[in-house]
Amino acid sequence: MQKKDVKKNLLNHSEAKVKLLGEYIKKYLSVICNDGYTQIIRIFDLFCGEGLYDNMGEGSPIVLLNAINEVAKESQKNSRAIPKIVCYFNDKSKVKIEKLKSVITNSQYNISNCEISYKTFDYLEIVDSLVSQIDSLKNEKVFIFIDPYGYKGIKASQINRLMTSRKSEVLLWLPTQHMYRFSENGTPEALYDFLEEFEIHESEANKNVWKFIKRLNSGFQRSIGNNFYVDYFSIKKDENTVFCLYFFTSHIRGFEKMMETKWEIDTEFGKGWEYTGNRLSLFHDHKTNELEIKLKEYIKSGIRYNGDVYRFTLLNKYLPKHAKQILEDWQKNNIIEVISSTGDKIAKKWFYIKYYKKGSLDNKKVYFRLK
Numbered sequence: 001m002q003k004k005d006v007k008k009n010l011l012n013h014s015e016a017k018v019k020l021l022g023e024y025i026k027k028y029l030s031v032i033c034n035d036g037y038t039q040i041i042r043i044f045d046l047f048c049g050e051g052l053y054d055n056m057g058e059g060s061p062i063v064l065l066n067a068i069n070e071v072a073k074e075s076q077k078n079s080r081a082i083p084k085i086v087c088y089f090n091d092k093s094k095v096k097i098e099k100l101k102s103v104i105t106n107s108q109y110n111i112s113n114c115e116i117s118y119k120t121f122d123y124l125e126i127v128d129s130l131v132s133q134i135d136s137l138k139n140e141k142v143f144i145f146i147d148p149y150g151y152k153g154i155k156a157s158q159i160n161r162l163m164t165s166r167k168s169e170v171l172l173w174l175p176t177q178h179m180y181r182f183s184e185n186g187t188p189e190a191l192y193d194f195l196e197e198f199e200i201h202e203s204e205a206n207k208n209v210w211k212f213i214k215r216l217n218s219g220f221q222r223s224i225g226n227n228f229y230v231d232y233f234s235i236k237k238d239e240n241t242v243f244c245l246y247f248f249t250s251h252i253r254g255f256e257k258m259m260e261t262k263w264e265i266d267t268e269f270g271k272g273w274e275y276t277g278n279r280l281s282l283f284h285d286h287k288t289n290e291l292e293i294k295l296k297e298y299i300k301s302g303i304r305y306n307g308d309v310y311r312f313t314l315l316n317k318y319l320p321k322h323a324k325q326i327l328e329d330w331q332k333n334n335i336i337e338v339i340s341s342t343g344d345k346i347a348k349k350w351f352y353i354k355y356y357k358k359g360s361l362d363n364k365k366v367y368f369r370l371k
């Protein structure tokens with residue numbers, strides 16, 4: 001059977017990539033649209049492609065438009081106005097941008113909920129101007145999707161600069177498989193840049209793709225600092241090929257929305273997409289075991305308020321509902337006390353493991369003691 005051209009057809013693993021993008025952006029928009037502060041949301045798809053593939057698969061710009069329309073419809077239903085949304089669709093190829101324009105104007109896509117600006121810049125030209133543009137924004141939020149074919153020209157330092165003003169979030173696709181398996185043909189120049197930035201030694205890089213993925217994650221985290229959240233979503237295209245989406249945000253709420261998206265796609269581990277269809281393993285009932293062990297240690301080792309447990313849970317790549325499930329179980333087995341900080345009576349099954357604004361007293365509503 002002839003192989004389908006990955007550049008002309010949206011294949012399953014690329015569909016998984018844009019699915020994560022679409023599901024995340026819906027959650028992101030729902031939060032930002034209702035934060036009572038943001039007046040303009042700017043979405044930059046820097047390697048946007050032509051929108052519609054030969055097999056009618058929808059690429060990132062169309063996935064973004066669909067997500068915007070869904071959120072707008074939901075807001076209209078609830079009689080809520082949404083902030084202005086501006087999409088910047090950029091691709092170096094003028095031909096692709098022309099195709100995208102005609103796909104969007106000649107088809108049924110609703111473009112009444114956002115403004116669209118088409119650009120044909122080289123990514124490298126755009127990054128610098130984007131950094132200064134973001135720095136000068138007020139009451140605005142930015143989402144940037146970076147989806148190159150390879151990794152040439154992509155640097156951790158660029159992501160850091162795009163994130164510095166704390167107004168943006170970045171989703172970056174990296175062909176991790178091609179990056180770690182370089183040694184057979186020699187190390188390409190662009191990869192040297194990457195390894196150098198992350199202080200990864202060549203001999204360390206080519207052992208195992210999963211280790212390499214984690215190594216890049218900690219490299220990104222170290223490079224951007226602990227005031228930012230970094231995570232990844234793996235996409236296993238076949239038995240031997242794993243790609244990755246890296247996610248960067250300055251806000252724990254954005255991080256929570258990404259965790260929710262990951263757990264929706266991978267209901268067992270919340271880690272990635274698999275070509276086999278993410279079938280449940282024999283152990284799927286035990287998915288929170290790891291968190292249970294960690295949470296026990298964490299609560300034992302100091303005074304832990306509800307806000308601390310919320311953060312701890314997310315940083316360990318689990319959801320608040322997982323922590324609640326564990327606490328409920330401990331409460332049922334009478335091994336935990338939930339103590340009010342103000343002396344109020346706390347009803348059973350109330351743990352307050354959710355997002356409260358930074359500095360809000362609600363983050364310290366209750367604390368936990370293991371018996």
Ligand SMILES: C[S@@+](CC[C@H](N)C(=O)[O-])C[C@H]1O[C@@H](n2cnc3c(N)ncnc32)[C@H](O)[C@@H]1O
Pocket residue numbers: 018046047048049050051058059060061090091092093096121122123124147148149
């Ligand atoms: C992986 S494809 C993007 C796919 C698209 N995001 C989607 O979901 O369908 C990469 C795109 O980047 C464009 N491209 C390649 N080099 C570029 C550069 N230096 N700057 C901007 N775009 C570039 C290519 O024309 C191609 O359309």
